[in-house]
Each structure stands twice: as C-alpha cells, then as structure tokens.
Amino acid sequence: MTTLFIADLHLEANRPEIGEQFLNFLANEARSAEALYILGDLFEAWLGDDDPNPYYAGTKQSIRDFTDRGIPAYFMHGNRDFMIGEDFAAETGLQLLADPLVIDLYGQKVLLSHGDALCTDDEQYQQVRAMTRNPDWQAMMRAKSIQERIAFAIQARKDSMARGESLTDEIMDVNQVAVEALLRENGVDTMLHGHTHRPAVHEFDLDGRSATRIVLGDWYEQGSLVRWDTDGPQLEFMPRQAPPNETGTRDPDS
Ligand code: MN
Numbered sequence: 001m002t003t004l005f006i007a008d009l010h011l012e013a014n015r016p017e018i019g020e021q022f023l024n025f026l027a028n029e030a031r032s033a034e035a036l037y038i039l040g041d042l043f044e045a046w047l048g049d050d051d052p053n054p055y056y057a058g059t060k061q062s063i064r065d066f067t068d069r070g071i072p073a074y075f076m077h078g079n080r081d082f083m084i085g086e087d088f089a090a091e092t093g094l095q096l097l098a099d100p101l102v103i104d105l106y107g108q109k110v111l112l113s114h115g116d117a118l119c120t121d122d123e124q125y126q127q128v129r130a131m132t133r134n135p136d137w138q139a140m141m142r143a144k145s146i147q148e149r150i151a152f153a154i155q156a157r158k159d160s161m162a163r164g165e166s167l168t169d170e171i172m173d174v175n176q177v178a179v180e181a182l183l184r185e186n187g188v189d190t191m192l193h194g195h196t197h198r199p200a201v202h203e204f205d206l207d208g209r210s211a212t213r214i215v216l217g218d219w220y221e222q223g224s225l226v227r228w229d230t231d232g233p234q235l236e237f238m239p240r241q242a243p244p245n246e247t248g249t250r251d252p253d254s
Helices: 016-027 054-067 086-092 123-132 135-142 146-162 176-186
Strands: 003-006 035-038 073-076 095-097 101-105 108-113 190-193 200-206 209-215 223-229 232-238
Touching: 016 054, 016 223, 054 073, 054 086, 086 095, 108 176, 123 135, 176 190, 176 200, 176 209, 200 232, 209 232
Parallel strands: 003 035, 035 073, 073 095, 108 190, 190 209
Antiparallel strands: 003 223, 101 108, 200 209, 223 232
C-alpha cells in the first residue's frame, strides 16, 4: 500500500488546468492510495469557509466524492489557505492536521509541515504569520463580510507588492538551523514539506546521524507528489495530460 502527499496546487479559477489535473488525480491515481495528505496551499487564497464562490463548491464536491470512498484524507494549512476551517473539513471529509505533525509511515517516523514556519530568515513574513494564525485575528476576519475580506486581501497583496515582497514566500528558502532544531525537538530524522516550490531530496548530517528533508513541488506547470510505501519515499512529477477528445473517451483503435 502507498501513502500519497501533495502540496502547493494553488487552485484558483484563473488556472483551470491545475484544478482539472487535481480532479483527475483524485478520480484515478489517488483512489489506490492508503491515505492522502495535502500539505498546504491547496488553494491560492481562502477567505473563509463561507465564501460562496462557485469554483470552490465544485472542488469541495470532488474532494467529498473522494473521501466518501473511505480513503483517509488529511489537510494541513498553508500560508495561502490558513483560513480553512471546520466547516470546510465537514463538507469535504478532509481531516485537519496541526503543523508540524509527526506520523508513522511503515515503521518510519516522519515530520510533516507546510514549511513556511521554517523560513525564519524572512522576519517580516514570520510576523505576518504570527498575526494571521492568531485565533482572535481569524475570528475578527470571519466577522467581516466576504466583500470586506476580498477588499482586505487585495489591499494586503498591494501592500506586500509595494514592499517588493510579492514573491517572498516562493523565493525564500527554509533556514537549515530551523530545520535541524525542529527535527531535534521532535526526535526524528526525516521531514517532508512543501511551500518553497523547490522540489528536492536533501540529505544532511544531524548530530552524527543521516537526516533527510524532502520537498514537494508546486503544480503550476505539472503535478508533484511524494509516494511513500514500505520501500520509502519517492518524489515524482506528473506531466499534464493532454485534454480528452470530445466524447471524453479514447479512440479504441489507438
Ligand atoms: Mn506556501
């Protein structure tokens, strides 16, 4: 059996090809998995579970169709969709996870994280993160109308760009000292995260032991996943499939 991990899809109506690949993934590859973990930034933005945008309704239904099959599926917040809450979880059947979280994968302890908390060199971002993850701040935001939240998000993006930080969360990498501290603190040698959009498997020495940090890729140009089974992890990429022909079926002669 196999456990699958994905992150950083950044789903939005303006990028329909990513959503189509995600739905295809849920309807095919993911169905043979023992469990599915989404490690944050499933959505480009999330204003609240009460957002009536029809694009989200379709995506939520597709996730529900997947979890209704009885496959455990988990979601950890990213820095774009940290406002996802219990209503979304109830609607989709996704189980919300704390960040970080240590799980057991076929006898190996693995620390899961979105990864943004490890980008400690970006002090300004860490201040924003601390503010926006505060339950009081989130309650204040949820009390606003969707229109007010949209206006707030647009202004926040403008402010960020004015400071020249529009791409900060993609450009900044994790801090190695923070990585090692988190592994030590949790007594593990292996970490899996997303966020940086720098897919790779990093091996390094941690207090005389071999440690591993696996980074998932984003879905902007292709899909990315980690497939973990009894043989360990595999970082893989999924090229975009050509669109189906008009009937949605394959030519039987090809
Ligand atoms: Mn992120």
